[in-house]
Structures are given as structure tokens and as C-alpha cells.
Amino acid sequence: MIGSINGKKVEFQDNETILSVAKRTGHFIPTLCEMADINHAPGTCRVCLVDMKRKNDPAHHIVTSCTTPMEAGMAVLTRTPKVREMQRLQVELLLADHNQDCASCIRHGNCELQDVAQFVGLQQTRYHYPHFYLQRSRDTSSPSVVRDMSKCIRCFRCVNVCREIQGVDALVVTEKGLSTQISVRDHLPLGSSDCVGCGQCILVCPVGALAEKDDIEEAMDYLYDPDMVTVFQFAPAIRIALGEEFNLPAGTNVEGKIITALKKLGADVVLDTNFTADLVIMEESSELLQRVKSSAPLPMFTSCCPAWISYMEKNYPEMKEHVSTTKSPQQCFGAIAKTYLAEKMEIDACRMRVISIMPCTAKKGEAKRDEFIKDERPEVDVVLTTREFARLLKREGLNPAELAPSAFDNHWMGDYSGAAVIFGTTGGVMEAAIRTVHKMVTDKELSQVEFTAVRGLENIREAAVDLGEGIGVVKLAVAHTLKAAGQLMARIKSGEASYHFVEVMACPGGCLGGGGQPRSKHAYQAAREERRQGLYAIDKEAPVRQSHNNPLIRKLYTDYLEKPLGHKSHRLLHTGYTDRKRLVRHTMKEIWQEIEERT
């Protein structure tokens, strides 16, 4: 079909929106709520106005381009004086309802609302009604996510992601009129709700309404306290994403620059979560084999992802015996650092502070779980997301892009295998585990190191590996996004599918798409492919590519832990799970009170 935009001929499919046609043909229309990557066009911001004239109707209509389909013979004008004036008034109305405390806002200088105000040429705002927005809630109850509804513009992207991508569905819309806000289901504080802290909502928020809980101050307290020994760990997915915050291309490996930057910050010991990723593989692989050989419940699910663990505990607690008892690499790191490393480096563990840099907001919650705090001493003291780490560097005047790289120099925990690096992508834990399980069972390395059957981006993937006599064929499944995890769980519970080993990562693409990673405006998971390639490239070039061949892992077992699943491992590296299912009891009286009668 053919129509025109600003006098230029455009071709389009039936039912394609004006906005989609305009984007495709290079006509810019300012937008705010829309996000094509998640198929989201709720039509609520009403900024993307255009002038539209239908073929057999002389009248011009002002319509929103995101909800109006292009028609044959339709003529669209995107920048008439009337359109510009109405777009300006729209943004002015949005701002009347928005807490414009911009200087202190997390999105300062990186805000889609500020952008759109500029795109429509807004020069002053006439309407200031603080009572419009100050009554709305600010929820800091979650260790992972802070929700400040005074800044919300009702784009509903967070609701979409929580519902459609993650299937968690923790968010609802409450009230009407000016009080309308995105709230947490059943009026709960976010911290005690269905929210699992994955932080995907933060990645799509166009403004500063959603953010990670900021723990930079606590990290700075420790860095600048001479009595404290700070031990830093950073996760595999940090090194291929942090560069984006400093204008380096997505996927660039800045591992060496991170080491330099941390040392310049004053970190006493700089280490890599990769080391304990290798350790997790040793423990989890042994656990899998033990389960396969004994009558323990199968399939076994991975346990590295704290949002998945939270989702499982809240939705499928009856399956908790199916989850590997091995702690996540972050927690194994804390446990080993405060025992083994402290002992070897002769540091008083009470003075040691473990600070992790994670692509993940849920890791903040994981570090605060009761079982990971002994005698009021947590295994991991502070968790910073990639974004917070970038802010910390900026606050300290450091730009990693300009720093020379350095290498790890710790004799006890300062080495890792390629298998550990791919923990950062969906399928990575599975692939790393297969590399090691194969060796454990057959005493031979896989003929092909790369077990590509579990790679890819489909939300649920299946594979099988033949481990030869005694064990036979082991059936595997990999799921990413919690929605996919829920679908897989339903199939497993109904008996429709059966596996031995299942990897689940809550975030799309795995940790590289984590809720703590750099945000991208008007796009969701925009750098996913580059980050993924970055991780696989590091693995490919790694001198050691299997966890069991990491020399420092071998040393850790020889010198300290003795053997996987041994007595010390059990004490330091394994954990259990809790039934956190929430039962809701509403009475009709409460419900009807909320549905106040319309006269």
C-alpha cells in the first residue's frame, strides 16, 4: 500500500502504524511511552502526534502515530505548526504531573522525558502543581529496586516487562484520575511482594521512576576506612558492558581497565567472580552426578540466579528440593574470601569487606538473605550494579576508557577458566558444567570444548549429552526469562517434559541482560548480541577453558576444601531454600470498598 509522509511516498503493510512506517522510512516522530522492542504501544503519553488526512476525507485530523494505522492514500504531516504546538502542550502537561527534581535524579542527563521536551521545542512550563505528584508513593522497601512514582509518566513499560517478558506480574494499576499509579499487587511494599528483584523494569523506564537501590555510599565508607580491607569481585558480564557507560562500543572487554580502576579507587584486593564460577561448576557438577546416581529428585535446577531462586520460592516452593544446593558464585566468593583467602593472606576476616560488582539488582537481595549472614557478618557486604559502579567511578573522576589495563595478581583466587566467563550468557552455566561433568564421568575432555547445543537465544532450548556407560544420555534444558522458566516448570510438573539438568536465568540473554546493566534509551536489550559475542570471545581465547583445569581451583581443593561436596564445601558452599508462597485472602468488603461506586 502507498501513502505519504511529509509529501514523500511511503510503502507499508496493512495495519502498520504511522509511527512504524515513519521510523522505517526515516521520518522522526518524538515518542515517549512506545517501545517497539517489547511490542509496546499503549498510547498513553500522547506525544507522537501527527497531522493525518484520509484519502476521501478533506478534513485533517491530529492523531497519535503509535496507535493509528496507515491507510492507502493517507497523507501524514509530522511537523506542522499545529502538531508542534500540540506536542509542546502535551509535554507541558506531562511535566505538570512530574516531579522535576532533575538535578538529583538518577536519570540526570540520560532521561527520555528531558529528551522529548527538547525534541518538541519546549521552552517554558506554565503549570506547576506539586500536589499532582507529591502524593504518590516512593517505595524503598526492596533491597533491589526503588520506585518513585512522583516521577512516573504512566508509560506502562514496566508493567509490560514484568507481565509479558518475565511473567512475574507483580505490578498493577491502582486508583484513577490524577492518583492513578503503577503499584505493587495487593498494596504490598515491593520488598515483600511477588517482585523477584530482577530489575528488568528499570531497563525500560524512560525516566527516574525506577532505579536500583543505590549502595555507593556504603562502598565508599569501606573504601575510605583505613581499618577495612576491601576485597572486590566483579561478575563475568561486567567486563563486556561497563564500557558502554564510557562511550566504548558494546561488547568491548574492559577487564584490565576495571582492575586498574578498582586499584585506583583504593581497593585492597581485586578479584574476579569467575574464580568462584569455576568453583560452582566443581560443586554443582558433582551434585548433578550424585543426584543422577542416587534417587534424589530430578531434574536438578541451577541456583546461580537469585531472581530465579526468588521466583521459585514464591511460585513453585514444592520444587525447592530440585534446586542445586550450591550457592551462587557471588556467595561462594564471599564465603571463600572470608575464610580461605583471609587465612592465606593473613587478614582478620572481621575487618574484611567483600564488595561485588554485579550486572544484577537481585544480587543485592541475595547478599542480604539470612542464610548468608553469620553472626551479623554477611559473606558479601555490598553489591553494586554495573550502573552504580560506573557512577562511583564518575564520582571519583575516573574514566576506565582512559586507563591502562592491568592483570589479576592474587595467588589464591586470581585465575579463571573460559568456562566461568560464559556464566554471563544464557546456556553458559550448562555448557561449563557439561565440560566438567564429561571429564568427571569419562575422565576425558569433550572432543569439542564448545558444547554449542545449548547456545542460542530461544527462550527454552533442549539438548542431550551421552556420558557413556553407567550414566547414559543426560537430558538438558535451558530457559531464560522467568516466563519461560514458568512455562518449562509447568511442562515438567505435568510430566510433559523430563530432564536431568535445567539451567534457568531470569534475565533475557542471561546476566549480560541483567537489570543492573547499562540502560539504553527507547530500546530493550539493545546491546545483547555484542555483549554475548564479547563473552564467547573471551572464552575462546582463554588459556584454560574448563573449570576443573583452573590451577587455583585445584589448589583450593588440595589446600583447603579437600573435595567437592566434602565437609568444608558443605559448610561454606551449600545452602537451602524456603517456601515463600504468598496466600492472599480478600474479602468482598475490602474489594468493594476499593471499587467505590460510580453514582
Place this chain on the structure above:
Amino acid sequence: MAKVIFGAWDNAVIDNRRKKVFEIEEYPEFSDFDEFNPGNPIKAFFGGHGFFIFEKNVNLLDAALQYMERVARESCGKCTPCRVGTQIIKSKLELLTRGDGTPEMLDEIASIAEHVHTTSLCGLGQTATVALLEMIRYFRETLEEEIAGATPVVRQHCTTYVSAPCIEACPSKVDVPRYIDYIKDGKFTHSLGVILQKYPMAATCGRVCVRFCEMACRRTQVDEAVGIKVLKRFVADHEQDVTHDWFSSYMIPEKKDPDLKVAVVGTGPAGIAAAYHLLLKGYPVDVYEAKSVPGGMAATGIPEYRLPNDVLNKEISIIETMGGQIFYNRRMGRDFTVKGLFSNGYKAIFLAIGTHKGKMIRAAGEDPHLKGYDFGVDFLLRINHDYIDKGIPMKLGKKMVVVGGGNVAMDCVRSALRMGVKEVHLVYRRSQNEMPADHEEVEAAEKEGVIFHFLTHPTRIVSEEGTIKAVELVKMSLGDPDESGRRSVTPVDGSEFVLDTDHVIPAIGQKVELGFITPDEDGVAFNSWGTIKVKNDSLMTTRKGVFAGGDCVTGPATLVQAMAQGEQGARCIDDYLTFGRVRFFPKDRMSRLVADVQPMIDSGVNIPVKHEYRVKVRELDPDVRKQIFEEVEKPISVEEAYHEAQRCMRCYRVYSVITEQ
């Protein structure tokens, strides 16, 4: 008749401001606009398409403020212009009515009002400022005078009303966009709560409603109607496990005097809805049922494959959860009488006895005692209760002829297939176009293999030794439409043919069963067409304190109409017991005024909307389902419900009237 001094509605303008009131011609469209209630003249009427002024002394500024207050309160708050714009307009109007504004503010109000009208997402915002804009356009001088004289403006008597075409089409006036909004919002419990404000049988209605709402749905102008019924079923099914908790812990706000006992006769949709609302109002309620099972026509007339019995029973049991008592096998006229109920201390009675007696075809040789002759409703009752519930075997022959074109006829043919009847014929005297049955039902019956004979009518029933053997049929031809718009039919001479059959099932209508009521004794009179006579507004029968509703008043109608009458009956009984009379009900009056202005509305959707097709309900395979009574339609998923809910265009409109008092 009301005189229109000024009117602006959908771009048409009536301007009689320069005429003397008595010179103004009368417009029949406004014959209903004289008084709001007796002795209370309507001075002005405002709506989403414009406004009408009937008296000169209306303060427009105040009228605009009161209208915009309601709009701002009703805004769903999702899109920017309606959420923020209506608030700004409201606060500016507040300043003006307080005397703190300047005439220039009218320009600013107009510019925001225009913006709200043009750029809002849904029908509410798009129409919220139409009247205001017309007012500023045609009454600028008057408004400026009012602004100058505001010291401050005295508030006028104003009644506001919010509705949508789907709500107005629904006999129960269920707030459809609202329960769909709650689905969008992720709050299924609240969605069900909206439905439960009207009746307890949400899952039932979500399965078998005839959907007047969907016929009125404006989405049909874009693609297809919103799946209103399927969404209702979705929320009711999704929340089914918690429903009982809700009611057991529901504390009735204020219990009425225990002396004010109400008896409800019949546990069909009308009786249950009446009992439900009476219980909610705090009255002690006893319900009497002639049969051993509850549900009335919903239980006997609707087959298991459309409405599983446990779904219906669970919803009826809400009455008992709320403290109502149901007495079974208590048949009025046999076990008790109206008089007896009063002497047993009941202060009001609601009759919801339905129409359970089948009508005969009036064919030669027809005799209800013939073996193989069964009225449709009786046939369905036997299947539902004897066969499905109690497991009593039913011996049916190989061939059956069902007569009629309504849903009961469809239920009979589809049930007969499931009972193993090999050859099922449906005979209907008009053509398929005239069939009153849901077209989905007709389609399903066709798929399952029912043989249809349109424009055909039985003339004679052939029997031997009291057993039906065949039926003689005649072809009919369609004539011109009569006054009611229905086309007449006449037999085609010489077109008679004989169809062998073991059964003849007339399903051409029902009437109130004789024996329930004895008019002379009970003081409850019937109409000439055999239904109970009531006063329309109050549903009170010819006997004081005795009310009636449902099929026994309307003749065989639909579930939702019966439930609406039940709710109305409860309201009227409450008024009667509280005030001694049934009072004026402003909502019903507003609804009538809204209906009056509908013909003046240019309702077309004139801006293209992206097509989003209606959810497809999965069904059991016809070859499988025709052998079993399992529910044919499968539930939709949460994801499908969210998607379907997004299709609602929220055609809310705000209306207001300014009255003398």
C-alpha cells in the same frame, strides 16, 4: 413539552435565544425532558456530544464546573491530556466560580479543552470537553458576565451520570468497561467484584449470556466486538477458588430488623439475584424452590455442555454462604400460598417462578401424553437432572424432530446428539435469518451434524397405539414483514411430506405453569398473555407487598434480563419496607434521558484504529463433543485475557442535568 432555548450537539445548533419562550417550536425528541422527577423541571442537559439549555437562568460556569468535576474524577489517569488537562480545566473553573479569575482564562481553558478533546486516548477524554468548548464558543458573553458577577457562584442542583453503550445495552447495567479496565490493570479480583455488584452468577453469565453488550460494542466499527462475555467468564473462573472466602467473611453493613423477613419464590436467575441483593441490604431471606435442585431455567433449560451444573450450583450457594436459606421441594400452590407466607411473618414476597410449561405446536394428532412427545424444557430437565445428575438411564429412539428456532431448540438438538440419537432434525417455520437463537449455537449445531429444515412446520403427528411414529411437515413461504418487523409465513399447499421419527420435541416457547398461583385466592393477577401483572417501575403485583420478576413477568427471556429484574425487585422491596413505597431512582431516569439522546448521536468511529482481532475461544472438536456433555468452550489464558482487555475502547460518556431542585 420542554423548550430548547439553545442546543449544540454533534455540530448541529439550535439557537432560540432571541425568541420568546412561548414562541419556541416544540421538538418531539425532547418530550421526555420536561421534568427530571415529578415537579422538578430539567433546566439543562450536558453530554459527551454537546448540551441543551431548557431554561434561561442556568449558570453555565457552575454547570461546566460540576460536569468537569465528574470528568476529572472519572478519568482513568492513563493518558496525559485527560489525566492532567481535565484537572487543570477544573482548577481554572474553580477559580472562575469563586470570583478569582479573569475572562482571559476562558482562552486558556478552551485551548486545553481542545487539546483534551483531540488527543485523549479513550472515549471519555475525547468527549469530556465537547460541551465546554461549545459553551465557550456560543456563550462567551454570558460566561464573561458570570465571571464578573461571581461572588462566588451558587451551586445548582446537578445530577451526573457516567455510562457507555455496552452498559446501557445490558439489562443489569454491568459496568463493563470498568471490569475490563481492572483486567488491564492486573486486578482480576476487582474485575469480578464489579460484576458481583450486580449479581452473584458471574461464571454462569460469562458462559450463557446473550451479550446485548457486545451487540452495542463500538469496537465492531473497527474490527470485532470486544469479547466481553469471555472476559467475564475468565475473571469468574480465575478467581473461583477465592469466591467463597469473600462472602463468608463479608459482613453485611447493617442488619435490618429481624422482623422484616422476605420470601423469594424460585431459585432461578431472578430469584437468586433478588435474594442476593436483599441479603446484601441486610434482610433475612428465605428462598422456596419447587424442585429438588436450584437454578430454575438456568439449571433445567441450559445443557451441561454449555453450563456445567457445578458452576451454577456454586454460585447459587453464595446465597447460603451469606445467610439466606433455600428450602427445596416446596412448591407454591401445593405446599404454601401467598397468604400463608404473609401469615408466617414474611413482610414482602418476590415471585420468580419462571415459565416452565411448554407450549404446544397445535398440530393435528398432538397429545402431550404420546410416547415420544416431550416439551423442550422438560426434555432438557430430564437430561440434566435424571440422566447427568442422578445417572438414571434414558431410552431414546434413533430419530428425533425438534420444533423451534430459539436457544432452547438448539439446546435440545445438541443434547439429543449427545444422548446418542442418530438422526436429529430441527424444524423451524421461518428461514435461518429469522432464527432467534444465537448464531454461534446454530453454527455449533450444524457442525455437530444436526439436520435443519427451514421454512417448514409440523401439521400432523402420526402415532400408533400411543407411540409417535412420524410427523407430517409442510413447507412454508415467507411473506412481508408485519408491524413488528417480523415476516409472516404461510403454508405452501401440497408441499406436505412425512418424516419418520421416534420423538417430537416442541421448543416453541413456554408459559407460567398453572397451579403456582390462584389469582382470586392470592390476589396476584395475570396479564392477558399469561404472565404476572406488575407495575413497571416497582415490579409490584396487584397485591401489596408481593413483587414479581423474571420470566414469569416478561415471558421467556434471558438470564441477564431475569437477574436485572431480581436486582430491581430487591431495590423495590427495600424501598417498600423502608419507606412504604417505591421511590424515584435517579440512575434509571438518567439512563432514560441518555437513551433519548442516542438517536441524535453521530456514533461513527471516524479515525482509523489499529485492528486487533478478538480472542478465539478454543472448543472441543465437534466429533468428540457431540458424544459427551463436557463443556464445549475452553477457558482463555491470562495472556489472552490481557490482550482482549486491551481492545476495549472505553466509550464512557459523562452526562449531567441541572434541575430546579
